[in-house]
Each structure stands twice: as C-alpha cells, then as structure tokens.
Amino acid sequence: MADPFACALNGIEMLDVRLGDTVVIIGSGPIGCWQAVMARDRGASKVFLTDVNRQRLDVALRAVGSFVDDSWVAGDDNGVAAAMERTEGRGPERVIVAAPSKQAQQAALEMAAKRARVVYFAGLPKHDPVAALDMNQLHYKELAILGAYGATHRQYRITMDYLERRRDELASVVTHRFPLDRIDEAFNTIRSGSGLKVVIVQ
Structure with a gap:
C-alpha cells in the first residue's frame, strides 16, 4: 500500500493545499480517497469528492466520508454545476x-476558481493521450496546471x-482481502467496481 499512497501524496x-482552501477531487478510487484525507490534514476548509459511478462513490464515502464535506455523481456537465453551486459560484x-x-480534465478547468491550481494526477490511455482542452479557461482565469506522477524517496519516508x-x-480504503487460492474472485471484484483497494493475502 505504500507505493500508491506515496504517489497520492506527491499529487497532494x-x-x-493551503489553509482554508476548497478542494475538489475528481475520482473516488483509492487514490482519490487517500487524497481526501491528506487534503483535510493539510488544512482544506472544504473537501468535495465526485465520480461518474454512484456505486464506487458510495463505497468511497463509507471509507473516508468523515473527511468529505459533500459529494456528487458527475452528470452531463461532468460535475461542473455541482462544484460551482457548492462554492457560491466562485469555484474551488x-x-x-x-x-x-x-472529460474530467476539461471539467477541472471549467470549475476551477480564478488563479486556482489544477493537478492532473491520472494519465490517459497511451493509445489515446491527446485531449482537447479549453485554453481560454487557462488564460483568462490564470490557472496553474500541473501533472503529478510517481513519488520521491522523501515522500516514501x-x-x-x-x-x-x-x-x-x-x-x-482496503475493502476486500482474498487468499491466493481465491485470486479469480479478487479479479472479479476489481472488474465489478464493488470495492476500492483489493489485496491478496497469504
């Protein structure tokens, strides 16, 4: 669990995150869950979690809901309106x-407040890595956009x-544990989306 958590820390x-910031995390998998905890620990005044999958979001909230102020399923606008409503029109x-x-990458630009910071933690598929993003959002709102990948030795410590x-x-966040002789069941659980982090134990 240390490796993905260190990467999540790098993203945060x-x-x-500064004291009093409002943070929106798009994606409620294990990484998003851990980042919700860390954002709160770093002083965020509001932490919001969103996902396109209701079942996955519900599982995430059972795990880290005490660190999240509100959540929503991203709809046709990929959650932009919900983010604006919860920040009184300012954006996070x-x-x-x-x-x-x-779609999540574009939504992040649309919902971000003026002079906000946006981090793309998750990459796109290697066979389709190019996204059409609205650069006027970047320009006129003076956004800082960064990528995050991997972790440093310091972050592992x-x-x-x-x-x-x-x-x-x-x-x-570890919702399922399976012995090695039930590995097929573990993979089926991963494919179903009914869990967050699935681990194999001896």
Missing part, C-alpha cells in the same frame, strides 16, 4: 483529477510515518 503536494481553489478521463499514524482511516 503538487496541489499545494484546488482541483485534482484522479481519474483517467478527458513520509508515507511510512503517515500510514502508521493514520492506520485506521487509511486502511479502510
């Missing part, structure tokens, strides 16, 4: 895209301490 550090100061989706201190909250 790139996002540079920090947006992180933890889902491999072109922080991760080990963080996992120890936040063991109960972070472990809740």
